[in-house]
Amino acid sequence: MKRRSIVKYAAVAAALSLGLTACGGGSGSGDAKAAGTVRVTLANHVWTEGIKAAIPEFEKATGLKVELTQLGEDQLSDQYNVKLNAGSDEIDVMMYRPLQEGKAFAKNGYLADLTSKVSSDAGWDWKDYQEGPVKASTVDGKVVGVPIITEREVLYYRKDLLQAAGVAVPKTMDELQAAAKKISEANPDTAGFVARTGKSAAVTQFSSFLYSFGGDFIDGSGKSAVGSDAAKKAYSFYGGLIKNYGPKNVSTDMSWPEAMAIFTQGKAAFYTEADSLYKNATDPAKSKVADKVGFAALPAGPAGSKPYNIPSWGLAVNKASGNQDNAWKFIQWATSKDRTLQAQKAGVPGPRASVWADPAGTSTYPKDLAEAIAASAKNGVGHDRPEVVTVGKAREIVGAPIVATITGADASAAADTANDAFQKFLDSEKK
Amino acid sequence: MSVLNTSRGDTARDTALGAGRTARTPGPRKDFSAWANRHRKWLFAAPAMIFVGVLIVFPLAWTLYLSLTDSQGSVRAASEFVGLENYLTVLSDVERFWPAVGRTLSFTGVALACEVVLGMGIALLLWRPFRGEKWVRVAILLPLVATPVAVGMMWRLIFDPNIGFVNQLLGMIGIPPQPWLSGQDTALGTTIFMDIWQWTPMVVLILLAGLTSLSEEPDEAARMDGANAFQRFFFITLPLMMPTVIVAILLRGIDALKTFDILYATKGKGGGSFHEVETLNVYAYGLSFDYNQYGLSSAVLILFFMIIIGTMWLLTMRKKAVSK
Numbered sequence: 018m019k020r021r022s023i024v025k026y027a028a029v030a031a032a033l034s035l036g037l038t039a040c041g042g043g044s045g046s047g048d049a050k051a052a053g054t055v056r057v058t059l060a061n062h063v064w065t066e067g068i069k070a071a072i073p074e075f076e077k078a079t080g081l082k083v084e085l086t087q088l089g090e091d092q093l094s095d096q097y098n099v100k101l102n103a104g105s106d107e108i109d110v111m112m113y114r115p116l117q118e119g120k121a122f123a124k125n126g127y128l129a130d131l132t133s134k135v136s137s138d139a140g141w142d143w144k145d146y147q148e149g150p151v152k153a154s155t156v157d158g159k160v161v162g163v164p165i166i167t168e169r170e171v172l173y174y175r176k177d178l179l180q181a182a183g184v185a186v187p188k189t190m191d192e193l194q195a196a197a198k199k200i201s202e203a204n205p206d207t208a209g210f211v212a213r214t215g216k217s218a219a220v221t222q223f224s225s226f227l228y229s230f231g232g233d234f235i236d237g238s239g240k241s242a243v244g245s246d247a248a249k250k251a252y253s254f255y256g257g258l259i260k261n262y263g264p265k266n267v268s269t270d271m272s273w274p275e276a277m278a279i280f281t282q283g284k285a286a287f288y289t290e291a292d293s294l295y296k297n298a299t300d301p302a303k304s305k306v307a308d309k310v311g312f313a314a315l316p317a318g319p320a321g322s323k324p325y326n327i328p329s330w331g332l333a334v335n336k337a338s339g340n341q342d343n344a345w346k347f348i349q350w351a352t353s354k355d356r357t358l359q360a361q362k363a364g365v366p367g368p369r370a371s372v373w374a375d376p377a378g379t380s381t382y383p384k385d386l387a388e389a390i391a392a393s394a395k396n397g398v399g400h401d402r403p404e405v406v407t408v409g410k411a412r413e414i415v416g417a418p419i420v421a422t423i424t425g426a427d428a429s430a431a432a433d434t435a436n437d438a439f440q441k442f443l444d445s446e447k448k
Numbered sequence: 449m450s451v452l453n454t455s456r457g458d459t460a461r462d463t464a465l466g467a468g469r470t471a472r473t474p475g476p477r478k479d480f481s482a483w484a485n486r487h488r489k490w491l492f493a494a495p496a497m498i499f500v501g502v503l504i505v506f507p508l509a510w511t512l513y514l515s516l517t518d519s520q521g522s523v524r525a526a527s528e529f530v531g532l533e534n535y536l537t538v539l540s541d542v543e544r545f546w547p548a549v550g551r552t553l554s555f556t557g558v559a560l561a562c563e564v565v566l567g568m569g570i571a572l573l574l575w576r577p578f579r580g581e582k583w584v585r586v587a588i589l590l591p592l593v594a595t596p597v598a599v600g601m602m603w604r605l606i607f608d609p610n611i612g613f614v615n616q617l618l619g620m621i622g623i624p625p626q627p628w629l630s631g632q633d634t635a636l637g638t639t640i641f642m643d644i645w646q647w648t649p650m651v652v653l654i655l656l657a658g659l660t661s662l663s664e665e666p667d668e669a670a671r672m673d674g675a676n677a678f679q680r681f682f683f684i685t686l687p688l689m690m691p692t693v694i695v696a697i698l699l700r701g702i703d704a705l706k707t708f709d710i711l712y713a714t715k716g717k718g719g720g721s722f723h724e725v726e727t728l729n730v731y732a733y734g735l736s737f738d739y740n741q742y743g744l745s746s747a748v749l750i751l752f753f754m755i756i757i758g759t760m761w762l763l764t765m766r767k768k769a770v771s772k
Contacts, residue, residue: 091717095737102523121740125522216721266609268630269721279610406521409738413718420721424632 055340055347057110058086060093062330063296064166064365065112068351071359075350081343094118101127101335108335109344115153115162115331121406122333123156129334132160134345141349142371149399150328150368163352164328164368165360168291169393170225170401171324171386172313173298175306178207178286186313190229190254193287193316197262200286209262211276211285212255214423216416217409218272219255221401222289223419224325227251229318234403234415234439241443243415244436247320249429254318256422269420281305289315292390293329296364299383312386314393326397328368366390403439405446414439508753515746523742534747544723544731545748549755551636551719552727556704559643563700564693566644567651572681574652575659592649600713603642604629629714635724642710647703651696658692659685694767698760705756708733728752 059065065087072083086108088096093112100108101122113122122128135143143151143160150164172193174186182200187193197209213219227233232247242248259267264279271279273290277297280288281304288298292312301307315324332351334344350356357367362381372378373394379387403411417438418431484491515534519527538545574585591599606613607628615625628638666688670680686693708729711719718734719726726734728748735745 098737098740104524121521125525127522214721215716217717264610266615266625266627266630268609268627269632270630270715272716275608282611284610407739407741409717409734416721 053080053343054082054084055109055343056084056086056107057347058088058093058096058108059112060330061087061089062112062166062365063293063363064330064360067360067363067365068356071356075347078350079346081346083347097122097127101125101337104337106335106337106339109338109340110347111333111335112165112330113162113333115150115164115328116400116402116404117408119154119162119331120156120404121408123159123161124406127336128156128161129336129338129341129344130159130161131163131334131345135160135163138349141353145354145369145371147326147368147370147394149326149397150331152399153328154331162331162333163348164331165352165357165365166293166328166330167326167366167368168293168329168401169324169326169366169390169397170222170289170315171292171295171389171393172315173280173288173290173295174311174313175283175286175309176311177306177309178204179311186311187287187316190226190316190318194254194258194262197258197287201262204286206284208264208279208285210258210287211263211279212259212289213273213276214259214263214267214269214271214420216269216420217412218270218416219419220412220416221325222291223251223255223416224398224401225289225315225323226255226318228323228325228398229315229320230254231318231320233398234411235443239443241436241439243418243439244433249432251318252418252422252432253428256419256428259423260425263423267423269423281307291329292386292393293364293366295383295386310383312383312389314389322392322396324393324397325399325401326394327399327401405443407442407446411439411442414442511746511749514742515750517743519742519746520744521740527743530743534743535751537744538747538751544726547723548726548728548731551725552705552729552752552755555636555640555643555707555725555727556701559640559647559704560697560701562640562644563648563651564697566648567655567696568689568693570648570652571655571659574656588652589649591646592653594646596646596709597713599642599646600710603638603645603710604714607638632720632722632724635715635720639711639714639725642714643704643707646710647700651700654696654699655689655692658689658695662688690770691767694763694770698763698767701763702756702760705759728755 059068069085069087072085076082094114094117097108097111097113097118102125113119113128119128135141146164147167150167151160154160154162154164172187178200179186179196182196182203184196184199185192187196193210199209201207201209213222224234227248230247230251232245232251233242236242236245264284268275273294276288277290277294279285281298283306295312296303298304298310299307304310315322332348334341334348338344354369354371357369358372358375358378361367361372361378364381367373367378373391379390382390402408403415405411414435418428418435421431422428514523514527516529516531517527518530518533519525570588574581574588594602607615609615609625609627609630612628614628619625627634629635662685666684667680670684675683706729707727711725711727711730712733715725717730717738719730729752732745732748732752735741735748739745
């Protein structure tokens with residue numbers, strides 16, 4: 018067993034990384050099943066912190082032992098690429114991103130089919146899950162994951178700066194632009210608007226702008242739509258906001274940690290980001306402006322306010338695991354109504370309708386944020402990136418016009434180039 | 449009588465020997481030890497050969513095999529043999545592959561040149577004993593012991609365009625903030641700087657070892673003949689040091705060609721939004737881990753491997769020529 022997996026790792030690590038530093042260390046114990054151990058791999062996330070603290074309860078109730086591996090987002094996905102590729106049975110439960118890797122993993126046969134399991138327990142209640150998250154964790158009619166964290170894009174803003182400038186919380190994209198302009202002109206050291214700028218990283222947050230301008234990545238007939246008029250306007254608007262009213266010397270590599278840092282350092286008035294990250298802005302330990310942050314629904318574009326409403330993370334069972342029943346027990350416990358409520362109270366927006374309906378579910382949220390979330394959940398779109406197999410590549414293609422616009426290039430020309438490339442990409446995926 | 453005696457003696461010795469042998473080494477063990485004796489050169493080399501086989505030959509062969517297939521998505525998924533198609537695709541890719549080759553070579557070339565020149569300068573300064581020598585050596589070696597990923601993250605903070613230390617420092621003396629890592633044109637240069645910062649000490653170490661092993665006579669003779677420091681360095685020390693310099697270039701050059709960690713830690717996947725620091729390694733990594741195109745990625749890696757082997761071969765040739 019052990020020897021075979023070493024050879025497999027060598028093969029896969031070799032295939033993946035000649036000359037690179039491969040991470041194929043096999044450290045799990047092969048006899049976990051007999052010992053009643055569940056091996057769980059989770060990402061660094063607020064949700065993980067909560068579940069980690071509660072694991073002793075699970076161990077006590079079931080007599081099972083949990084072996085936890087915790088990794089950063091990129092390391093996690095690299096780890097899956099190596100281990101799942103090798104058909105390793107060393108992971109039982111895995112935290113994964115349904116929209117990023119879900120399709121690819123399901124297609125490769127890495128994820129166990131949970132369809133019968135989710136419907137078998139009425140008390141646990143699969144019907145309680147919101148429609149969007151369920152759709153995202155279902156591939157080809159099979160349920161392959163249970164969503165745990167949902168996200169919508171909301172507007173973070175600085176109450177004090179808005180008040181000083183005498184502007185109201187923007188309800189439309191035009192108002193947002195005008196307010197950003199006014200505030201940045203009045204405060205030379207403060208940016209009017211900040212958001213993600215990295216080619217790939219910005220795609221998810223740009224998506225809500227795209228939908229609100231009436232566009233999408235792929236149209237109804239499966240063709241690339243990033244060259245449409247609506248998309249061009251959205252690219253030009255999002256890129257323009259950052260170029261004209263963004264931080265000075267803006268980097269084109271910002272993901273949320275960098276953009277959030279600028280906002281929480283008090284250097285920006287408006288910031289559009291996922292609601293699930295709100296604690297970073299309101300926690301005095303992390304934010305200089307913790308008591309001055311307000312939240313609102315994404316301003317409406319020509320097509321209305323259409324933020325994404327998606328499950329950013331889910332739990333799945335490794336198909337190669339010989340320990341699937343215990344793995345399911347862990348998932349059932351970790352996603353129970355009670356645990357979801359606890360997580361949500363700790364600041365992780367969950368996917369269960371009953372928890373949102375329960376006043377306790379939103380009791381710890383800033384009131385304006387809870388309202389913004391409720392509004393976004395109603396008219397939200399179920400994806401925040403192109404729904405394809407090789408999401409990483411697709412993001413780079415559709416994200417190119419964002420950075421091009423930020424650096425001052427013509428949005429329309431960049432969108433046309435991206436449109437051709439994306440169509441080619443879509444054709445190649447169909448093969 | 450004498451015959452009998454001899455014969456008896458022989459028999460006795462034979463019996464004693466035979467009995468002794470059977471008692472000490474039973475049949476299979478005797479066979480093994482004889483076999484081991486005959487093959488001892490292979491036996492002693494076996495652990496090393498197995499190591500090389502499992503960790504070098506097998507991965508290489510597997511990568512070569514993958515590079516000839518259209519493997520993607522999962523390594524275990526069915527893939528077809530496509531011959532040299534991946535190589536053709538890669539070699540005709542002027543958008544990502546060739547710029548990556550250019551960046552790999554310019555990164556290595558510039559970093560290496562600066563490291564050798566700087567390293568030689570520092571090594572010369574440290575050559576003669578002086579007070580506090582130990583402390584200076586420790587200080588110089590510090591960057592060497594840091595993990596490259598940590599180094600990358602540290603510099604990323606220092607070079608942050610808005611809240612970074614460098615721009616704030618420049619601001620104090622009236623110089624406007626620079627984009628450093630975030631600029632399309634400046635990012636590669638900044639990462640080269642980081643590489644120089646971290647790896648010059650290693651070059652210093654190698655060159656210093658070379659300097660201390662040089663004999664003093666030629667230098668003294670030149671001094672007696674009235675040669676100045678400049679002349680003595682260029683006509684005596686440097687030529688004598690050439691083999692060591694080439695060793696330093698060889699070791700550091702291979703490492704620099706393969707640089708991955710600081711690029712990934714500072715600019716992430718794809719080497720930044722405009723692929724501004726995407727070298728061959730970063731490109732191959734993205735193809736594998738982001739795009740899951742294993743066939744294509746393997747082709748890139750095999751080509752990259754050939755570039756490294758080629759460079760190494762050229763340098764070893766040069767070293768042989770210099771050593772003669």
